[in-house]
Structure formats: C-alpha cells, structure tokens
Amino acid sequence: MIRLERVTKLFPGTPMPAVDQVSMEVPEGEICILLGPSGCGKTTTLKMVNRLIEPTSGDILIGDRNTADYDPVELRRTLGYVIQQIGLFPNKTIEDNICIVPDILGWDRNKSRARAAELLELVALDPGVFLKRYPKELSGGQQQRIGVLRAIAADPPVLLMDEPFGAIDPINRAVIQDEFLKMQANLKKTIMFVSHDIDEAVKMGDRIAIFRDGRLIQYDTPDSLLAHPADSFVSDFVGSDRTLKRLQLLKVSDAMMQDPPRVRADDTLKTAAALMEENGHSAVVMVGPRGRVRGFVSLKTAQENKGKVGEHSEALPTTIKLEENLRTAVSTMFRHDITWLACTNDDGFYKGYVTLRGITRLLAEAYRDE
Amino acid sequence: MNNRSEATAFFRLWRTGLLVGIFALGAWAWAGGLLPTMLDLWDDITFLSRQHVTLVAISGGLAIAVGIPVGVALTRAPLRRYGDAFLQFLNIGATIPTLAVLALSMSLLGIGDRPAIFGLFIATLLPIVSNTLAGIRAVPPHLIEAAHGMGMSAGQILWQVELPNAMFVIYAGIRTALAVNVGTVPLAFLIGGGGLGELIFSGIALNEFAMMLAGAIPTALLAILVDFLMGQLQFWTIPRGVNPLR
Numbered sequence: 001m002i003r004l005e006r007v008t009k010l011f012p013g014t015p016m017p018a019v020d021q022v023s024m025e026v027p028e029g030e031i032c033i034l035l036g037p038s039g040c041g042k043t044t045t046l047k048m049v050n051r052l053i054e055p056t057s058g059d060i061l062i063g064d065r066n067t068a069d070y071d072p073v074e075l076r077r078t079l080g081y082v083i084q085q086i087g088l089f090p091n092k093t094i095e096d097n098i099c100i101v102p103d104i105l106g107w108d109r110n111k112s113r114a115r116a117a118e119l120l121e122l123v124a125l126d127p128g129v130f131l132k133r134y135p136k137e138l139s140g141g142q143q144q145r146i147g148v149l150r151a152i153a154a155d156p157p158v159l160l161m162d163e164p165f166g167a168i169d170p171i172n173r174a175v176i177q178d179e180f181l182k183m184q185a186n187l188k189k190t191i192m193f194v195s196h197d198i199d200e201a202v203k204m205g206d207r208i209a210i211f212r213d214g215r216l217i218q219y220d221t222p223d224s225l226l227a228h229p230a231d232s233f234v235s236d237f238v239g240s241d242r243t244l245k246r247l248q249l250l251k252v253s254d255a256m257m258q259d260p261p262r263v264r265a266d267d268t269l270k271t272a273a274a275l276m277e278e279n280g281h282s283a284v285v286m287v288g289p290r291g292r293v294r295g296f297v298s299l300k301t302a303q304e305n306k307g308k309v310g311e312h313s314e315a316l317p318t319t320i321k322l323e324e325n326l327r328t329a330v331s332t333m334f335r336h337d338i339t340w341l342a343c344t345n346d347d348g349f350y351k352g353y354v355t356l357r358g359i360t361r362l363l364a365e366a367y368r369d370e
Numbered sequence: 371m372n373n374r375s376e377a378t379a380f381f382r383l384w385r386t387g388l389l390v391g392i393f394a395l396g397a398w399a400w401a402g403g404l405l406p407t408m409l410d411l412w413d414d415i416t417f418l419s420r421q422h423v424t425l426v427a428i429s430g431g432l433a434i435a436v437g438i439p440v441g442v443a444l445t446r447a448p449l450r451r452y453g454d455a456f457l458q459f460l461n462i463g464a465t466i467p468t469l470a471v472l473a474l475s476m477s478l479l480g481i482g483d484r485p486a487i488f489g490l491f492i493a494t495l496l497p498i499v500s501n502t503l504a505g506i507r508a509v510p511p512h513l514i515e516a517a518h519g520m521g522m523s524a525g526q527i528l529w530q531v532e533l534p535n536a537m538f539v540i541y542a543g544i545r546t547a548l549a550v551n552v553g554t555v556p557l558a559f560l561i562g563g564g565g566l567g568e569l570i571f572s573g574i575a576l577n578e579f580a581m582m583l584a585g586a587i588p589t590a591l592l593a594i595l596v597d598f599l600m601g602q603l604q605f606w607t608i609p610r611g612v613n614p615l616r
Contacts, residue, residue, distance in 0.1 A: 052518060076521030087516025091534035091612045100530075101520055134611030150520075160519075 002026040002049060002158060002190060007058030009044055009214075017056070018044045020214040026207070029188035033201040036211035037237070042194045045211070046160055049192060050079045062158055077101055080151030080159040080189070084166045086143050088135040094120075094146055095131040101154040112153075119149040123179060141172040148180065152187065161193045165200070177203060198238050202226070202245055210234050223249045227366035243363055247327035252320055255329075255362045256343050256352040262287045265294065265310030272309050273302035285342050285350055286313045292348045293319055319344050322351060326359055407580035408587075414569065419588050422555050422565040425483070426596070429490035430551050434544060437495050441502025441540075442528065453503055460496045468493045468554045476561040486555075486563025493554055494547040501543025505536030535612055541604040548600060552593040556585070566592075 002025070009019040019041040026032040034042035047053040049060055051072040060067045067075055088097050095116045096103075102112035117127035123145045135143055144165065151159055165173045165180075181204065184191070195201050201208050202222045209219045210230075218230040226242045226249070229235035235242065261279050263272045263286050276284050276299045283298045286309055295313035305312050317336040320329050320343055329341055333356055340355040399405045408415065444453040468489070475489035509532050517527045533540075559567030566585040573582025610616045 050519060052515070073521050073523055076519060078521075081516070081519035083512060083516055083519065085510075085512035085516075087512045089513060089517075089531055089535075091531075091537075091609045093611070100522070104520075104522060104526065134609075136611060 001028050001061075001063060002032075002192060003059075003061040004045070004049075005059045005061070007045070007048060007060060008056050009041075009048060009053060010056045016214065018214050019048070019055075021058070022214075022216045023058075024209055024216060024219050026190055026192055028190055030206040031184065031191040031193055031204055033205035033208045034192065034194045034211060035196065035198065035201045035208050035237075038196065040211040041214040042209075042211045043162055044214075046162055046192055046194050049158075050076045050081060050160055052076075077104060077154070078156055078158075080154075080156040082147050082151045082159070082161040082164040084163040086147040086167075088143055088146055088150070090135050092134075093131065094133050094135065094138070097135065097146060098150050098153050100150060101156075105154060107154075115153060116149075119153065122183060123149065141168055141176060144168055144176060145179070148183075152189070157190060159189045159191045161191065163194050163196070166195075166197075173200075180204075199245070202249060210237060224366075244327075246363060246366075247330060247359075248325045250326045250362065251322065252324050252326060252329050252341075252343055252354055253322045253351075255326055255354045255359045256322070257354070257358065258352045260285065260350070260352050262350060263297070263309050264289070265308065265313070267309045269297070269302045269305055269307060269309060269312060272297055273299065276302065283340075285316070285353070286310070287350050291350055293342050293344055293350045296342070316342055319348075320354070321346065326354075326362075329354055330356070330359060402580075404580045404583055407578075408584045411569065411581065411584045415566075415584055415588055418564065418566045418568055418585070419592070422552075422589070422592065425486060425490060425555050425558060425563060425565050426548070426551050426592075429487045430494055430548050432487070432491050433494035433498055433547060433551075436491075437498030437543075437547075438502050438540065440495075441499045442506065442533075444499075444503050445506045445532075453507075457500055457503060460500050463492075464496045468550070469557055469560075472554075472557055472561055481562040483563050485561055486558035486565075489561070490551055490554060490558065494551045497543045497547040497550070498540075499543075501546075502536065502540050505539030505543075506532050508539065509535045534609060537608050538604070538612060538614065541600070541608065545597060545600045545604070548596050549593060552589070552596050556589055 004022055004024050007019060007022045008017050010017040022041075022045060024032075034045055036042050044053055048055045049062075049067065051067060051070075062079070070078075088094075089100075092100075095113060098116040098119060099107075099112040102115065107115075113131075117131060120127040120130055125142065125145065130138070130142075135146070138146065144167075148161075148164065151161075165176055168176060177200065193204060195204075205222055207219065208222055208225050210217045210225070210233075212233055218225060218234050220228075223246055225234070226238055226246045229238055229242070239245065261275045261281070261284055263275065263284050265286060265288075272284055276282065281299070283296050284302075285296050286294045288294045293316065295315050297309055297313050301312050301314075302309075317338060318332055318341070320332060320341045322343055322345055333339060333341060339357070340353050342350060343352045343354060345351055396405070399408075443449055444456055471493050472486070472489040475485040475492070479485035479488055513531055513535065514527060517531050522530065555563075555565045556567030556570050558565050559571055566589045569585025570582050570589070571585075573579065573585060605613070605615050608615075
C-alpha cells in the first residue's frame with residue numbers, strides 16, 4: 001500500500017507548488033495511474049515516493065512505514081523503478097542489468113543469476129540467447145521488457161513506473177501492456193504508474209488519478225471516471241468519446257441476458273414461434289443436446305413453415321465469448337450487420353445473448369441520475 | 371564472407387608490400403652507412419631507450435594516476451560548477467609549447483630527471499583530465515537517474531555506471547597523452563633528462579646524420595609500440611557493450 005498525506009512540493013524559486021496538498025492511497029496489489037498533461041505534477045509525485053525528489057511537506061507511507069524514516073538509498077532498493085528511457089546500463093550484460101539490485105543487496109550470485117533466467121522466461125525471451133547479450137543488441141521492445149524485469153528482480157512489493165511504455169511503437173506497446181497485465185495478475189505488486197495517455201490509463205489502471213497544475217482533481221476507477229468526470233477539465237481530458245471508452249472496461253457478461261429461451265433441433269417450429277412470441281423476440285438460438293450453440297431460427301421462418309426446428313435453422317454468423325469486452329462485441333455486430341450476439345463460454349455452451357439495445361441501456365444507466 | 375576474403379587479400383598484399391619496403395630500406399641503410407653506425411652505437415641505443423621508456427613510464431604513469439582522479443573530482447557535486455572554468459584553464463595550458471613547459475620546469479627545479487619528469491607530467495596531464503571530464507559528462511543523464519532510482523550509492527554509480535561508460539573517451543585521452551609524451555621525451559635531453567634525445571641532438575650538433583637517425587628511429591618505433599599497446603588495452607579491457615571497436 002502507498003499512502004500520500006497532504007504531500008506538497010514547492011521548488012525553490014517558483015511561485016506555485018509543483019504538487020499541491022495531494023492525498024491519495026493506492027491499495028495493495030492495485031495499479032494506480034497518475035494521469036494528466038505535461039507539467040501537471042504527476043512525475044514529481046511519483047519521484048517523491050522514492051525520494052528522488054524530497055517533498056516540501058506532507059507524509060508518504062509505504063505499508064505503514066513513513067518513507068522519511070528510511071535512508072533514501074535504502075528506500076529505493078525496496079522499490080522497483082522503471083523509466084521511459086529504460087536506462088539499461090550499456091556496459092553490463094542483460095543478466096548483470098537484471099541483477100543490479102540483487103547484487104547491491106548482496107544476494108548469492110547463483111541465486112540471482114537463476115532468478116534472471118527465470119524472469120526472462122516470464123516474458124518469453126530465451127535465457128540461453130539473451131542473458132549474455134548487451135542492451136545495444138536488443139530491440140526497443142525487448143529492452144523495455146528487461147527494464148521491467150530489472151525493476152522486479154529483487155521482488156519489491158511496490159513498483160514505480162514513469163511512462164514505461166511511452167517510447168515504444170503502438171503495436172509493440174499493446175503487446176507489452178498485455179504481457180505486463182498478465183504478469184501483474186500473478187505478481188500482485190502495488191504499482192504507481194505515470195502516463196499521459198487516457199487509453200493506456202483505462203487499459204492498465206485499477207484506479208486513475210487525474211492531475212492538473214499540481215492538484216489531484218479526481219481519483220476514481222476507470223469506469224466511474226469515464227462515466228462521471230468531476231469537472232469539465234476531466235471530461236475534456238478523457239475525451240468526448242469517453243462513453244465509447246467505457247465499452248472496453250465492460251465485459252460481455254455485464255450486458256448479457258442470462259438463461260435465455262432456447263430450442264432444440266427436434267422441437268417443432270410451432271413451439272419455437274410460441275416461445276419467441278412469449279418473449280417478444282424475433283429469433284431464437286437452437287442448441288445441441290448438451291447445450292452447445294448450433295444455429296438459430298427467425299420468427300418469420302417459424303411462422304411461415306411447418307416441421308422441426310432442425311430442418312429450418314440457419315447458421316449464426318458468429319458468437320462471442322463471455323469474457324470479451326463490449327468494445328469487441330459492438331465491433332463484431334457492426335462487422336456482421338446484426339444487432340444481437342449469442343454468448344458462449346470457452347466450451348461453446350450457450351449462456352445468453354447481448355443486444356445493441358441492451359448495451360446502450362447499460363452504458364446509459366450511469367447517466368440516468370444526472 | 372565476401373568482405374572478409376577481400377580484407378584478407380588486401381592484408382596479404384599490404385604485408386608483402388611492407389616486407390619489400392623494409393628490405394629496400396635496410397639495403398639503403400646499409401649502403402648509406404646508417405646501419406653500421408647504428409650497430410656501433412647499439413649499446414648507447416639500448417641504454418638511452420631504457421632511460422627513454424623510464425621517463426615515459428614515470429611521467430605518464432603519474433599523469434594517469436593524477437589526471438583521472440582530478441577529472442572525476444571535477445564532475446562530483448562540490449566541484450561540478452568549477453569544471454568548465456578548470457577546462458578553460460587546461461585548454462589555455464595546452465597551448466603552451468611543451469618546450470616552454472620544460473624550460474619553465476627547469477627554471478623551477480634545475481637540471482636533471484626531476485624537472486624533465488615534472489615537465490612531461492604537466493604536458494601529459496591535460497588531455498587525460500579533459501577527456502575524463504568530458505567522458506563522464508557525456509554519460510546520458512537517464513542512466514544516472516535509473517541508477518539513483520534503483521538505490522545505487524554515489525560510489526556504485528561512479529564505478530559501475532559512469533566510469534565504464536566514459537572509459538572509451540578516457541582511454542582516447544590517455545592514448546593522445548602518451549603519444550605526446552613519447553614524442554616530447556627527446557626534448558628532455560635539453561634540460562639534462564637523458565633519453566634518445568641525446569643521440570638526436572648530438573647527431574644534429576655533430577652533423578652526423580646516422581647518429582641522429584639512431585635516436586629518431588627508435589623514438590618513432592617506441593611511439594608506435596606504445597600506441598599499439600594502448601590500443602590493445604582499450605580493445606580488450608572495455609566491455610563489449612560500450613566498446614565501438616568490438
């Protein structure tokens with residue numbers, strides 16, 4: 001846990017504090033994104049946590065210990081630190097770069113080198129190939145992965161990241177972000193992460209802190225930040241398409257109608273038509289004997305024909321998995337020119353359906369009380 | 371692959387040409403009476419060469435031992451702001467001809483090895499200090515930030531980050547300095563310092579061309595040898611990651 005209590009930084013010779021009375025708390029195991037335009041104090045705030053910049057006033061606690069009680073050098077050894085320029089030491093091999101903090105802490109050499117190999121495996125880089133290489137022999141994306149590994153080598157509970165993926169091209173950035181989130185799911189570090197990119201913040205953050213002119217304007221979860229911006233500055237900053245951004249925060253399962261009506265291949269069309277009319281639907285999904293999605297029949301087909309459902313069913317253009325986000329769901333609907341999707345779990349069992357109308361209603365719920 | 375075989379062919383040609391050149395030079399030297407004279411002076415040449423090398427080793431060694439720490443000190447917090455002023459001072463110092471430095475040194479310390487060593491030391495010091503200063507200043511600030519952020523102490527940052535990354539530039543300074551040093555030692559003879567300058571200046575004074583060359587040729591070879599050794603040291607001791615030669 002990281003807690004800031006009325007932290008202020010006034011640089012000598014400047015009239016306005018760079019960081020003004022900021023109080024916030026990053027709970028154990030969460031990623032908190034410090035977000036804002038340049039010069040808003042987010043990086044200064046981050047650097048005060050590991051005392052690269054000393055606060056003018058206020059307290060910063062890690063766990064329940066005040067950082068002011070540590071020797072600054074000792075403090076930094078207990079906190080992982082990643083910067084945008086990566087800062088791998090060109091004179092050291094990848095192995096030695098990863099082991100910098102373990103070496104400073106005096107770990108046994110065998111133990112630290114084994115740890116370096118283990119970490120490389122974690123980001124799918126072959127230790128046999130990379131351990132003995134020098135940074136200049138790696139691509140930018142590979143270097144940034146090493147930068148992150150170096151920060152977690154000594155297994156610090158807290159990670160401070162200063163625009164860590166800012167210098168990487170968009171395609172690689174998305175890959176590294178996903179990789180990092182997957183790692184974080186296991187590591188459960190408490191992370192403070194500076195960014196100026198709202199999309200990155202929404203994707204990576206459990207919480208987002210928006211800064212402006214040294215003040216903390218809003219500190220909230222990504223969804224409620226997008227749904228309820230505190231003021232016009234925040235709503236401008238998150239963008240006029242903020243509601244669309246919420247789509248990627250919500251899962252298909254959030255908008256799904258559960259326990260939907262369904263028919264089997266040997267049901268009659270009459271039963272199907274009755275079922276649809278009863279629910280006010282214009283189509284119904286046909287499932288196999290164990291509940292896997294097989295196809296669908298439309299109301300029109302059911303009313304105009306006679307016989308079994310199996311003889312008149314059509315194939316579904318596509319289905320969607322429960323854990324996909326709504327952005328993907330809507331995009332899939334647009335692509336296939338349809339307004340509803342059958343939802344399945346990983347094994348293909350029919351779990352429910354989402355409709356465009358249902359998604360719209362879910363998004364609008366957040367604004368209803370305004 | 372193709373490049374390499376081309377390079378090998380070029381190297382062979384160059385080696386053959388060199389051997390032919392050396393042979394022709396030897397034949398000419400023998401016919402012109404240089405080689406017999408040099409053989410007559412062989413004892414002098416070995417003795418004076420040893421003296422020459424000693425002067426280089428002592429003055430150069432001292433300059434390295436003093437120059438690098440001074441350069442480093444000028445990048446540390448308390449002295450950092452004087453770095454530029456000091457560099458200006460050194461640059462002005464570097465414009466004084468080495469002969470003048472030796473003359474000044476003699477007027478201070480009299481005649482003998484000591485003023486010679488002192489004068490050579492001063493002449494050698496400047497490039498070492500300025501390159502150490504420049505090399506450490508050129509280490510990218512984000513490396514230093516990363517090092518601080520990970521909890522490295524000032525000493526660890528100096529030894530593990532700043533010096534290794536500045537090493538190539540520091541070595542370049544040492545190479546220049548030693549080349550100047552070896553080339554300046556003959557002048558030390560003028561203030562009683564000994565060395566191969568004795569043969570050179572005596573040869574000039576007595577109008578004995580061969581004697582002068584008996585001093586000049588070993589001096590030149592020594593300069594080449596020292597530079598070669600420094601080059602090898604530079605090649606092998608600087609880590610591959612920061613060594614543009616590897």
